[in-house]
Amino acid sequence: MITYEEARARVLQSVSPIDRTETVSLDDALGRVLAQSMVAPFNVPNHANSAMDGYGLRHADLSDAPTTTLTLAGEVAAGDFRAQPLEPGHAVRILTGAPIPPGCDCVVKQEDVTVAGQQITLPSNLALNNNIRPAGEDIACGQTYLEPGKALTPPDIGLLASMDQTEIPVFARLRVAVLSTGNEVTPAGQPLAPGRVYDSNRAALKAAITALGCECVDLGVAPDDLAAIEAALRDGAARADAVITSGGVSVGDYDLVKVALKNLGDIDYWKVRMKPGKPQAYGVIGPARFFGLPGNPVSAMAVYLLIVRPALLRMMGLAEQPENLLRLPLQGGWRKKHDRRDFLRARVHFQGAQSYVTTTGPQGSGVLSGMARANAFIALPESPVVIADGDLVDVLLIDYAPGV
Numbered sequence: 001m002i003t004y005e006e007a008r009a010r011v012l013q014s015v016s017p018i019d020r021t022e023t024v025s026l027d028d029a030l031g032r033v034l035a036q037s038m039v040a041p042f043n044v045p046n047h048a049n050s051a052m053d054g055y056g057l058r059h060a061d062l063s064d065a066p067t068t069t070l071t072l073a074g075e076v077a078a079g080d081f082r083a084q085p086l087e088p089g090h091a092v093r094i095l096t097g098a099p100i101p102p103g104c105d106c107v108v109k110q111e112d113v114t115v116a117g118q119q120i121t122l123p124s125n126l127a128l129n130n131n132i133r134p135a136g137e138d139i140a141c142g143q144t145y146l147e148p149g150k151a152l153t154p155p156d157i158g159l160l161a162s163m164d165q166t167e168i169p170v171f172a173r174l175r176v177a178v179l180s181t182g183n184e185v186t187p188a189g190q191p192l193a194p195g196r197v198y199d200s201n202r203a204a205l206k207a208a209i210t211a212l213g214c215e216c217v218d219l220g221v222a223p224d225d226l227a228a229i230e231a232a233l234r235d236g237a238a239r240a241d242a243v244i245t246s247g248g249v250s251v252g253d254y255d256l257v258k259v260a261l262k263n264l265g266d267i268d269y270w271k272v273r274m275k276p277g278k279p280q281a282y283g284v285i286g287p288a289r290f291f292g293l294p295g296n297p298v299s300a301m302a303v304y305l306l307i308v309r310p311a312l313l314r315m316m317g318l319a320e321q322p323e324n325l326l327r328l329p330l331q332g333g334w335r336k337k338h339d340r341r342d343f344l345r346a347r348v349h350f351q352g353a354q355s356y357v358t359t360t361g362p363q364g365s366g367v368l369s370g371m372a373r374a375n376a377f378i379a380l381p382e383s384p385v386v387i388a389d390g391d392l393v394d395v396l397l398i399d400y401a402p403g404v
């Protein structure tokens, strides 16, 4: 049985970004993964402009006395452009964002100015370029302002608009197929026969895939029948870049997913020293990646978050994603007896330097409500440990979105 670290590394090393790209409009680009470097075609801001409502002047006109008096010569508002140079001894009324006229190299804010008709008096101790935002202060012409592999955020969309980009090159949406297996598994909305369970895994996994920005191919539910599972997997592998199943990966008589994978593709591994998620399969079916998650709802979601999601992010074209790792005191303590890496469902309580973590209660692999309350995993080592109340533990924050 391999370790969690080895499983994760093997999966991440074996996947690469999809080779399909497309162009989307700026309005449709939020959350999409940028496929090319974006290089500034011009300066932003385009012109040096005023950071304040006030008066523009020539720095050389400031006198040795504590105040300087200048004569007003016109006004420049945002959107105006004044090509006429500012003459010595004159000042211009200027508003925030307005382009700085030639000759002007200092702006004084209006609160510091006394106005008497066409004369203004201002303090003389102003610095050169006071309150002037230079051209290219945000981004200079020729600069790379967005790197490929970034999931575009609202300010990224703003940057693209400021660069007059309306057609954005992005990676195509990754297609991910989801299949539930098991005779007992019943789609929600149908009557539940005795001994059966509703299909929470497919609903949760489809939602997780949608939250990542992938396209979901719903393969429904396959009974514990090898031919049915193989048919569904073949279909999924033909229509998607990755296929995710749940159930049927353990050692039971009806755990046929592994057999199907062996028949249709190649198994890389199928057991990992982690809890939840010991039985899980990873491999390929043709060009598609295959992830066989355990049937237990918590195990399925945990393996998805810890191993599948990082792989999907890489396949989506995202650049390296650091794990959001914290080290926090565990309120309540914990005792761990087994020798698998443990990922307790937990909640981080954000209270600055007093932040701490608690478990979400019972840790059974069927307790999906605990997973739903969790915003983090407490990652415990393989070896048995006793953690006293307040001891520091490793905490991995849960993020269903692509992250930033």
Ligand SMILES: Nc1nc2c(c(=O)[nH]1)N[C@H]1C(S)=C(S)[C@@H](COP(=O)(O)OP(=O)(O)OC[C@H]3O[C@@H](n4cnc5c(N)ncnc54)[C@H](O)[C@@H]3O)O[C@H]1N2
Binding pocket: 180, 181, 182, 184, 185, 197, 198, 199, 200, 201, 202, 246, 247, 248, 249, 250, 251, 252, 255, 276, 277, 278, 279, 293, 294, 295, 296, 297, 299, 365
């Ligand atoms: N003898 C052994 N038995 C089991 C072992 C083991 O090592 N030796 N491992 C246990 C662990 S750990 C897990 S996890 C499970 C995983 O088993 P499977 O992946 O084969 O899952 P199933 O047996 O099909 O189902 C387990 C459990 O989950 C429920 N389930 C399945 N699919 C869904 C779904 N789509 N939505 C909601 N619930 C689902 C299913 O009814 C079972 O209760 O194996 C242990 N056994």
Ligand code: MOO
Binding pocket: 274, 275, 276, 277, 278, 279, 294, 296, 299, 365
């Ligand atoms: O590994 Mo199972 O996923 O503990 O319930």
